[in-house]
Amino acid sequence: MAKDYYDILGVPHNATLDEIKRAYRELALKYHPDRNKSKEAEEKFKEINEAYAVLSDPEKRKQYDMYGPAGFGQKYSEEDIFRGFNFEDILKDLGLNFDFGFSDFGEEPFFDIFGQSGRGRANANVGQSILYRLDITFEEAAKGTEKEIRFRHIKKCPHCNGTGAEPNAKLIKCPECNGRGVIVTTRSTFFGRIQTSTVCPRCGGSGKIYDKPCKVCNGTGGVVSDEKVVVKIPPGITDGARLRLKGMGDYAKGGTGDLFVEVHVLEHKIFKREGNDIYVNLSVPFYTAILGGKVKVPTLDGEREIEIPRGTQQGDKLVIKGAGIRTPRGVGDEIVIVNIAIPRSISKEEEELLMRFKELHGEDDRQERRRWPF
Numbered sequence: 001m002a003k004d005y006y007d008i009l010g011v012p013h014n015a016t017l018d019e020i021k022r023a024y025r026e027l028a029l030k031y032h033p034d035r036n037k038s039k040e041a042e043e044k045f046k047e048i049n050e051a052y053a054v055l056s057d058p059e060k061r062k063q064y065d066m067y068g069p070a071g072f073g074q075k076y077s078e079e080d081i082f083r084g085f086n087f088e089d090i091l092k093d094l095g096l097n098f099d100f101g102f103s104d105f106g107e108e109p110f111f112d113i114f115g116q117s118g119r120g121r122a123n124a125n126v127g128q129s130i131l132y133r134l135d136i137t138f139e140e141a142a143k144g145t146e147k148e149i150r151f152r153h154i155k156k157c158p159h160c161n162g163t164g165a166e167p168n169a170k171l172i173k174c175p176e177c178n179g180r181g182v183i184v185t186t187r188s189t190f191f192g193r194i195q196t197s198t199v200c201p202r203c204g205g206s207g208k209i210y211d212k213p214c215k216v217c218n219g220t221g222g223v224v225s226d227e228k229v230v231v232k233i234p235p236g237i238t239d240g241a242r243l244r245l246k247g248m249g250d251y252a253k254g255g256t257g258d259l260f261v262e263v264h265v266l267e268h269k270i271f272k273r274e275g276n277d278i279y280v281n282l283s284v285p286f287y288t289a290i291l292g293g294k295v296k297v298p299t300l301d302g303e304r305e306i307e308i309p310r311g312t313q314q315g316d317k318l319v320i321k322g323a324g325i326r327t328p329r330g331v332g333d334e335i336v337i338v339n340i341a342i343p344r345s346i347s348k349e350e351e352e353l354l355m356r357f358k359e360l361h362g363e364d365d366r367q368e369r370r371r372w373p374f
Contacts (some may be wrong), residue, residue: 004069005051013065017056024052053081127154127222127250129257136233138268142278142300142325144235148228149261154250155225157217162251164221165210172211174203181207204253222251231261236276236327239265270298276325276332283341284308297336299323306336314340 006013009023030036031045054060054072060081064072132151156162173179177200185196199205213219231243242260249257272279282297292310296303299320306318316338324332346354 003047003051003073005054005064008047008051009055011055015055020052020055024048024056050078050081126255127252127257129249130259131262132259133262133264134231135264135266136237137266138271138273139300140233141237141239141263141265142235144237145233147231147233149231150226150228151259152224152226153248153259154220154222154252155227156251156256157214157221157223159216160214160221162221162253163210164214164217164219164253166212166214169210169212171208174200174207174209176200176202177207179207181205206253221253229259233263234327236325237263237265239263271300273325276327276330277335278324278332279335279337281337281339283339284312286340286342289313289338289340297334299334308338312338312340314338 006015009015009020009027011019011023015023027048028045031041031048036045054064054076060076063075067075130151130153132149134147134149136145136147157164160166174181177183181200181203182197182205183200185198200207203209210219214221217223227248229245229248231245233243240262242262245259245261247256248259251257270280278300280298282295284295288295288308289312290310292312293308294305295308297306297320300323304320304323306320308318318336318338320334320336322331323334326332
């Protein structure tokens with residue numbers, strides 16, 4: 001019997017998508033078998049999901065309205081209706097967070113009703129990429145460097161040249177998947193049958209295997225190997241950046257993965273980085289801050305003498321142009337933050353001089369206060 005999807009959801013034929021969503025949400029709450037234990041609930045729940053799969057899809061709804069329930073049923077199978085739909089995500093979008101028990105499907109994050117899993121077969125037999133974490137110093141990150149790293153990966157078998165077969169081997173149909181290249185698993189859910197396809201682990205999706213596997217790699221096409229490579233670190237690289245060494249990951253018959261070197265820049269005792277600028281705190285004697293003078297400051301290229309202006313205040317920032325991080329996009333500056341150093345103890349002579357300075361400065365203070373309006 002042909003199904004009237006509008007009637008199932010209880011909406012008019014000119015209902016908007018929002019109205020269809022609201023109706024579906026109400027019915028899903030009412031008939032979900034976790035909430036409704038009646039015998040009819042499971043069948044009703046499947047029915048409203050089928051109706052929503054059609055009416056929420058603009059193209060399917062257009063076909064349904066054009067051909068009517070009977071004609072649509074002849075044109076679209078149940079598999080066609082549900083293909084590409086992930087009801088777990090749809091219900092979550094509508095605020096219905098039910099547990100659908102998909103965890104036993106492994107780590108595959110997307111499942112289509114009656115369809116294949118979301119990852120597809122194209123990259124099924126490509127080798128894994130490798131992540132290598134490399135620590136470098138602040139100076140190495142700023143100026144660039146070269147680092148030799150050692151890692152272990154799967155390389156192409158030298159005996160069979162990656163084919164996984166002995167020289168006189170022949171291709172035969174894979175007995176694991178019966179030549180289809182995929183393993184199909186079917187299970188029943190509240191939505192009906194869910195069919196998932198995974199790449200055959202034995203043939204890697206080709207549907208064929210060699211009758212005489214390689215004696216060195218046991219038919220895998222790859223062998224474990226310890227390697228070393230020199231990695232070029234570009235100047236100005238940032239903490240957490242990844243460098244890609246193409247084709248240096250694990251080998252597989254469908255292609256070789258990459259080696260990713262994740263760079264971690266160690267903290268510096270003096271310098272801090274913000275963009276391409278570097279910051280350094282500099283302790284300046286109080287008399288130099290008052291009178292001005294020359295002081296030495298650390299830079300990425302060694303010590304440099306800079307001028308402290310008269311009357312420099314605590315926290316003032318002095319800029320050394322072009323002394324920051326150099327990258328292809330530009331050069332940063334070094335920002336010197338002044339910290340005025342106050343001695344904890346002074347001699348008798350120093351105390352007398354400071355008292356004299358205080359007296360002189362005190363007269364200036366009195367004259368300044370006379371100008372205050374209060």
